[in-house]
Amino acid sequence: MPESxxxxxxxxxxxxxxLRKALIRPGSLWSEITVVERAGSTNADLAEAARGGAPEGAxxxxxAQTAGRGRLDRVWSAPPRSGLAVSMLFxxxxxxxxxxxxxxxxxLVGVAAAAAVRRLAEVDVRLKWPNDLLxxxxxxxxxxxxxxxxxxVVGIGLNVSMRPEELPVERATSLAVEKAACLDRDPxxxxxxxxxxxxxxxxxxxxxxxxxxxxxxxxLASCATIGQEVRVELPGDRALIGVATGVDGSGCLLVRADGxxxxxxxxxxxxxRPANP
Numbered sequence: 001m002p003e004s005x006x007x008x009x010x011x012x013x014x015x016x017x018x019l020r021k022a023l024i025r026p027g028s029l030w031s032e033i034t035v036v037e038r039a040g041s042t043n044a045d046l047a048e049a050a051r052g053g054a055p056e057g058a059x060x061x062x063x064a065q066t067a068g069r070g071r072l073d074r075v076w077s078a079p080p081r082s083g084l085a086v087s088m089l090f091x092x093x094x095x096x097x098x099x100x101x102x103x104x105x106x107x108l109v110g111v112a113a114a115a116a117v118r119r120l121a122e123v124d125v126r127l128k129w130p131n132d133l134l135x136x137x138x139x140x141x142x143x144x145x146x147x148x149x150x151x152x153v154v155g156i157g158l159n160v161s162m163r164p165e166e167l168p169v170e171r172a173t174s175l176a177v178e179k180a181a182c183l184d185r186d187p188x189x190x191x192x193x194x195x196x197x198x199x200x201x202x203x204x205x206x207x208x209x210x211x212x213x214x215x216x217x218x219x220l221a222s223c224a225t226i227g228q229e230v231r232v233e234l235p236g237d238r239a240l241i242g243v244a245t246g247v248d249g250s251g252c253l254l255v256r257a258d259g260x261x262x263x264x265x266x267x268x269x270x271x272x273r274p275a276n277p
Contacts, residue, residue: 011081011161013063014186022190029197031057038064038080042087043146043155049089050148056091059193065157082162083174084185084192087155089148090200096208102152103251103265104210106131106145108203109154111218112195113141117158120191121180126224129244129253129269133158134224137271138173156192160185210249219247225269230255233268240264241272 016035023030032055039045039062046060064080078085090105107130114125114133117140126134131143141158159167159174161183167174175183182188199215206213220226225244232240232255242257252263 011079013081014061014189016061018186019061019189023193029057029200030059030193031055033059033061035061035063038062038066039085040066041155042085043144043153046087046089046155047146047148047153050151050153054089056089056151058089059086061086061189078157078159078162078168079166081185082166083160084156084158084189086189086192087153088193088196089151089153091151092204092208096204098208100250101208101210102147104203104208104215105152106143106154107219107247107251108199108215109145109156109196110143111215111222112199113143113156113158113192114222115218116191116195117141117175117188120182120188121175121178122182123175123178123180125222127219127222128271129223129225129247130251135173135178137273138171140173140175140178158188158192160188210251216247216249223247225253225271229272231270231272232264233270234264235266240267244269 014035016033019033019035023033042060042062042065046058049058062085065085110127110131110133114127117123118125123135125140128134132139133141141156143154143156145152145154159172161176162174164177202213203215210216226246228244230242230244234240240255240257240262242255244253245256245261246254248254248263252265255262255264
């Protein structure tokens with residue numbers, strides 16, 4: 001007999017019907033919400049649906065992932081119903097979809113998710129460029145964006161009720177570990193999707209201009225990377241060490257090193273902490 005979804009009463013299942021009723025309405029960004037018991041990768045599955053003609057605003061949520069991925073193809077896993085694994089399909093208009101502005105979409109999702117979690121969970125969530133949500137220096141969530149024909153799929157993996165022994169790496173954390181005010185995934189997911197919709201509407205209405213819609217200012221205000229000494233691991237086993245000074249109009253990280261300012265579109269950022277005296 002298959003295991004009941006209610007076996008772990010501390011981790012109740014999400015209700016697809018309730019989420020649809022709360023979030024899908026005339027004129028809403030969100031057009032479809034599907035909750036599945038298990039997926040290999042919500043990003044991969046939604047990308048396949050996008051290639052088959054899925055509309056903008058399609059959302060796929062998995063109670064468990066067997067092949068979840070983070071940046072640089074790192075494996076991301078969590079016990080069933082202990083977090084949120086959700087992917088969203090965006091098909092921005094021509095102005096916002098220009099290559100110079102598309103880099104802001106995953107940053108926008110990060111700003112929105114951090115704001116929603118900060119408000120409901122009452123924890124100090126900050127962003128690490130480009131797409132991690134941090135509490136202190138511990139990773140709470142990751143965001144992964146992938147282009148598909150005619151659109152972009154953006155996925156979020158958020159640790160909610162994971163216990164210390166369940167965390168995949170020492171530098172990870174969860175809302176439970178941080179004693180957050182809200183550990184209920186349903187209101188957290190609703191708040192995140194509503195916040196994303198608000199920011200996305202503003203961004204697309206501004207033609208993808210991050211300054212006209214206030215997105216760059218909001219990102220800089222929430223970003224823990226800016227002003228930090230960082231080490232950026234680059235392709236080809238190279239590294240750049242310097243001070244992160246800002247984010248440019250394309251969403252690239254600006255790093256001042258050896259008297260020059262470098263604009264980085266990709267790279268694995270490590271916040272360099274001072275050595276103990």
